[in-house]
Amino acid sequence: MEKNVENFIVVFTSILYEALPFIVLGAVIAGILEEMVPQRVIARLIPRSRVLAIAFGGLLGLVFPMCECGIIPIMRRLLRKGVPLSTCVAYLLAGPIINVIVMLSTWVAFSAPPGFGKDPTLSAIPGANLTSLEMVALRVGLGYLVAFGTALVVEWQYRKHGNRLLLPIAQPPPIPEATGDEATAEPPRPFHRRLGNITETALHDFIDITVFLILGALLAALTRQFFSPADIADRALKNPEVTILLMMGFAVLLCLCSEADAFVAASFTTLPPASKLAFLVLGPMMDFKLYLMYTRIFRPRLIWTIILAVATQVFLYSVATHLVLTTWFSGPPTGAAP
Numbered sequence: 001m002e003k004n005v006e007n008f009i010v011v012f013t014s015i016l017y018e019a020l021p022f023i024v025l026g027a028v029i030a031g032i033l034e035e036m037v038p039q040r041v042i043a044r045l046i047p048r049s050r051v052l053a054i055a056f057g058g059l060l061g062l063v064f065p066m067c068e069c070g071i072i073p074i075m076r077r078l079l080r081k082g083v084p085l086s087t088c089v090a091y092l093l094a095g096p097i098i099n100v101i102v103m104l105s106t107w108v109a110f111s112a113p114p115g116f117g118k119d120p121t122l123s124a125i126p127g128a129n130l131t132s133l134e135m136v137a138l139r140v141g142l143g144y145l146v147a148f149g150t151a152l153v154v155e156w157q158y159r160k161h162g163n164r165l166l167l168p169i170a171q172p173p174p175i176p177e178a179t180g181d182e183a184t185a186e187p188p189r190p191f192h193r194r195l196g197n198i199t200e201t202a203l204h205d206f207i208d209i210t211v212f213l214i215l216g217a218l219l220a221a222l223t224r225q226f227f228s229p230a231d232i233a234d235r236a237l238k239n240p241e242v243t244i245l246l247m248m249g250f251a252v253l254l255c256l257c258s259e260a261d262a263f264v265a266a267s268f269t270t271l272p273p274a275s276k277l278a279f280l281v282l283g284p285m286m287d288f289k290l291y292l293m294y295t296r297i298f299r300p301r302l303i304w305t306i307i308l309a310v311a312t313q314v315f316l317y318s319v320a321t322h323l324v325l326t327t328w329f330s331g332p333p334t335g336a337a338p
Contacts, residue, residue: 007225008222011221027206028198029064029073031077035194051152053087054086054152057086057090058148061096068095068284068290069293071091071095072290072293072294075088075091075297079166079171086158087151093143093150093310094146094148096285097143097144097280102284103139105263106262108132109262110131110132130273135273135276138321139280142317145313146285146310146317147285149313150309154305154309157302164299166297166302167297169296240274240319244274246275247275252286252287254283255290256287261279261280265279272325274318274319277318277321278314278315282311
């Protein structure tokens with residue numbers, strides 16, 4: 001009993017310690033966006049073509065390298081500035097994967113130890129000898145495809161329902177009409193007042209999001225008392241579709257930070273790469289804590305649209321990846337000429 005309580009506390013605190021620095025950074029950036037960047041300027045930076053805007057949003061993680069927790073307050077402020085919902089969703093989903101920090105951690109986690117390729121047990125797994133750079137490329141590529149496809153679905157929903165998909169706190173205010181003397185529309189504010197507004201906005205976002213991070217961390221810590229990586233590896237069947245679904249469920253339950261999850265995925269040495277990719281792509285897009293955080297921005301209709309679109313694409317792309325790797329790394333047919 002004492003061991004279980006100790007494990008619960010360790011898991012709970014580790015999730016908080018991993019996520020809190022990024023929530024603080026995200027809240028600060030959100031406060032700066034709210035106070036310093038005019039809404040009209042943001043609107044002009046987004047491409048007019050909605051498809052190009054979604055493609056642009058999927059790459060914003062290269063500019064704002066945040067984990068999934070830190071992105072949420074930034075995205076909410078971008079919505080308030082008039083950035084299209086589909087563009088923000090593309091950033092929300094792809095940003096935790098397509099950033100330098102996460103790509104570097106994935107590369108390090110999947111760097112094969114010396115003699116790995118000589119292990120006949122592991123070499124028998126199709127694609128088990130993928131290089132770390134190939135794993136990074138697959139994770140980034142699949143993550144971008146899933147984010148782009150989901151954002152297109154969200155855009156279709158937005159054309160039908162508009163801002164009713166968002167809670168009032170995330171809905172953008174109307175852009176004021178341009179006048180002949182825009183410069184005098186709002187008098188410049190002193191630095192100390194701007195700093196106070198930034199601090200107030202950042203503190204509000206930090207408290208609002210942290211409450212739901214704590215609830216998600218509690219759920220994840222409780223779940224890990226019943227499931228472990230060893231359980232998934234032991235119960236993984238030879239059917240690749242079942243293994244992929246198991247790893248997707250594990251990603252939702254663990255609530256790992258995108259900057260640390262690659263080390264957990266790499267520890268499943270006996271699983272095919274496609275199963276690990278399902279874990280690495282789905283986790284930063286959907287888990288317990290993220291679902292609770294989404295409820296502070298999105299209406300239920302939009303939340304379930306995102307969940308279904310993301311889960312379906314991750315499963316299909318992972319199965320397709322497994323088939324490609326199996327074909328690619330399988331030997332010549334029996335009886336074929338050398």
